[in-house]
Amino acid sequence: MARPRADLPPAEAIRAVIDGEGRLAVRVTPGAKSEGLELVGGRLLAKVRAKPEDGKATEAVRTLLAAALELAPSRLDLLRGATSREKLFRVDGF
Template sequence: MAKPKADLPPAEAVQALADEEGRLAVRVTPGARSEALEVADGKLLAKVRAKPQDGKANDAVRDLLAAALGLAPSRVELLRGATSREKQFRIDR
């Protein structure tokens, strides 16, 4: 069974939320029914199907951000929040 395609906002909307150093704050909901990124009230919200075990949800968020921005996942780095819902990523442009 194929994985359903994630609901992603335009890359420009995601990039607009990053600061001048490429840092991006994300609020994560692990264990969701579907994967999606959404911009709400000037914040980026990520929903991923992966459970928060062994960093799987963090990897899923990184992959989702990379897909939304059209980058390789290796160019998205988790800076803070490995065990928190509030995370900060750095985007290597």
């Protein structure tokens, strides 16, 4: 059985929460039953199936963000939060 597609908000809505320096703060829920991004109160919440081990959840978030922003995953750099639920990414070229 195929996995359902991730629930993603419009790219413009996500771009609206990127600050002037191209930084994007994300709150992550690893090990979720479904994957998706959600905007709640001006904050971006990410749910990923990957477990928080060996950077798997961080890479899953990077892939999910890249798909939502229609960018290559290599254009998203993790600035802070490699082992935390609170992550800060820099969006290259924003």
